[in-house]
Amino acid sequence: MVRTISTLIGAAFVFVLALALFGTVKTTITEPTPESVEHVFHQEPADIHLASAGLFGKFDDRQVQRGFQVFKEVCSACHSLKYVHFRDLTKIGYSTAEVKAIADQWAIEQPSINPDTGEPATRKNVPSDPFPSPFANEIAARAANNNALPPDFSLITKAREDGPNYIHALITGYQNPPAALKREFPSFSTPPGLHYNPYFANLNIAMPPPLTADGQVTYVDGTKATKDQMARDVAAFLTWTAEPNLNARHAAGIAAILFILIFVFLAWGAYQNVWRDLKH
Template identity: 75%
Template sequence: MVRAISTLVGLAFVGVLALALFFTAKDAIQNPAPEAAEHEFHLHPRDAALSSAGYFGTFDRRQVQRGFQVYKEVCAACHSLKYVAFRDLKEIGYTEAEVKAIANQWVIEQPSINPDTGEATTRKNVASDHFPSPFANEVAARAANNNALPPDLSLMTKARHDGANYVFSLVGKGAYRPQPAELVEKFPGAKTPEGLHYNPYFANLNIAMPPPLTSDGQVTYTDGTAATHDQMAKDVAAFLTWTAEPKLESRHAAGFASVIFIAIFCFLAWGAYQNVWRDVKH
């Protein structure tokens, strides 16, 4: 008796779920959701053509250093790199002395405590310190950015789809543009709000960040490279690719070595099989 009741209850539950699924599917077919402006006007990221892309990619250290210069002079005023230490810069070609100088001369100092008074103070950065946040806390960050919170850039190229190309496109030439009249005509409610900026590479088309790169030559590269708008965008994308995955080259090398090992192992296993069963007639 108990088994029969349990079976009936189970069948009733399955029936209710089936009816709910049927009516939901029917409603979705008969009354499809209105097309969103993001779907029609959002653009796929442009290809930055970085040397680190692909299965055998490696970092162009001169480019990564240029990207660090762009971050330092343009992005660091709002965006943090909390997972990167100054000493990590040695991996992209800076000497120990250069790293110490960069840390010591960094505009934002480390928070500290005065040992004599116990009051909050600051101290110079050292190579072992992580890059300090430009803001004391989230409240201060929002207050300085029209209530928008600038994201940490350490892992940005891993946190966004097609990350390096996304960063390059988002800040590259032509990314910030007037909102198309066609968009406003078709989607009146999608007009860019006051204080935001239209950018077709951003998820919802409207971004709080003002254009970070505004003109050619905004940064003067120490290696003499012409600092065009797209060059600066490409270089900072290369730098953020490195911050997100500094071991990319060793990972690629390990993967390549593993494939070679597996190929040799399979050949040896096949040879052993042939040797063991060579006298057996099929």
């Protein structure tokens, strides 16, 4: 008797679940959720084919240095690199003397304490220092950026999907809202202080276009500084800041694969030698 009641209760439970599932599927098919403006007009970034991409990728130090120059002259006014130290620049080809000069001449100095008065002060950067933040704190950063907090750039290409391609597309993607957007979504607008960018998650971004014209940066190596070139270079630099040991990691991976292949070949040879007589 108890078993029969339990079976009936279980069958009723399964029946209710089946009805609920059927109702959900039917509603999804007959009354699909309207597509949002972000879903319709959001664009995916194109592949910019950086030298560091792929299993055998390796950083192009000249390009990374150009990207650092773009960061220094354009991006560092708002964005920090708190997990990167000046001395790390030696990994992309700068000499120790050049790194010392870059640190000493950096526009933002390190916070310090006056040893005589105990009052807050600043001091020149040294190679062992991390790149200083352009703002004293979050409140100051928001006050200077229409209440938006500029993200730290140290790991930005890891924190964003398709990081390097996203950075390039975002920087070069500022435009006016297309006419089709207004036709399909009349309620959509870009509020004052924001900028339309189809590569940003909700299409409206607080950061103004950082690259406004070709030649905004004069490259030391003489490369023509188009907006596209500068965006590619800074994307390469931020890929490096997020994974400065990529070259060594890829080299170690290739060495490990070669070792495994050699080991498998030797093991196969040993197997053939040991079992050769027993097979016949």
